[in-house]
């Protein structure tokens with residue numbers, strides 16, 4: 001959570017996460033370069049420069065694949081949520097690994113060009129009209145630009161400045177980047193390389209990402225919407241509420257509200273966290289504060305405000321109990337508006 | 350004629366304008382529109398690359414915040430539908446690329462021995 005911006009937010013958990021990630025990258029490169037130098041199944045001998053380029057390229061692909069699996073995994077099974085916690089550092093690291101791959105390529109294939117290496121890269125092959133021999137490099141360039149853009153806008157400042165929905169839309173570029181990377185690999189190295197390991201890594205990785213995304217999308221699609229009664233939206237019967245937890249309901253306009261039961265009283269706040277729109281209703285209340293399951297921002301459920309000195313706020317909603325059920329008024333109150341909690345009298349009319 | 354030089358020139362101009370925007374925004378604008386940035390300076394260095402890349406978006410948001418014209422509720426409306434569509438579009442694109450890419454594979458003529466090309470020959 002932010003009070004005043006600092007360059008990089010680290011805490012013991014993030015150190016731990018980043019440490020494991022760095023060890024993973026180092027191990028991947030080491031295995032690739034020294035333990036099984038033939039892992040790429042090179043049919044013709046290659047020099048160390050190309051080998052390095054391929055190792056970093058394969059590493060970036062694997063990292064991107066893992067990053068893209070984390071989101072749907074966390075949606076399908078909440079035990080994967082901790083992986084989501086520091087995914088941005090993972091993304092920034094991936095951009096660096098991909099840039100190293102590009103650096104090796106430019107330094108080797110275009111180092112002695114009479115033009116600038118980048119110009120050489122853009123002009124070396126312009127057969128865009130065919131699949132065999134397609135200039136696959138351009139797909140890599142596109143993906144690298146996307147990854148750089150995402151890494152460059154990963155600081156919390158950008159989230160607050162652009163607003164989470166705009167930021168998220170911008171960061172959907174990751175999907176375009178991944179499709180481009182798959183194209184870069186399939187139209188590039190896989191045209192030539194029939195080794196089982198390489199094909200499994202690339203095609204298997206891409207298939208896994210697609211299957212997980214489609215499964216998560218399928219699961220989220222069937223979410224029920226609250227039943228509108230006299231303008232108010234029904235959330236759940238009173239018996240369904242558990243102390244310290246929320247029931248989430250979808251409003252007619254598609255927004256979601258989280259209605260919490262705390263000390264026998266109901267309070268409703270927007271389900272979308274002010275940070276990255278994480279699902280607040282999946283968090284648990286401790287001392288009046290609900291903790292966002294994604295990165296741990298906290299809010300007082302009675303007024304939607306983060307505890308001082310933090311300044312984040314989320315909208316609140318009016319709640320009522322009627323006929324043994326709990327309802328919310330779908331008109332959101334401005335972020336941080338205090339609303340008196342409503343006692344949950346079981347069976348109240 | 351190749352478009353590569355014009356493309357590179359365009360990128361240079363884009364970055365140049367972005368540098369101007371970055372200077373203006375980080376030295377002056379950011380303090381006006383974000384209270385969390387006041388008194389915090391080191392993090393601004395990390396913001397520069399982003400401004401160079403998406404400066405039109407920066408100018409748009411800056412203007413919106415100065416004019417206080419954005420809808421406050423928009424900040425709390427996650428983009429779920431678009432997410433499903435993006436995931437779907439990516440999966441279809443990947444399936445097509447892998448299918449057509451692998452179909453276009455050619456076999457290396459194994460029976461042709463490599464020939465060393467001599468300089469000047």
Ligand code: FES
Pocket residue numbers: 273274275276277278279292293294295296297
């Ligand atoms: S989305 Fe990041 S803390 Fe809630």
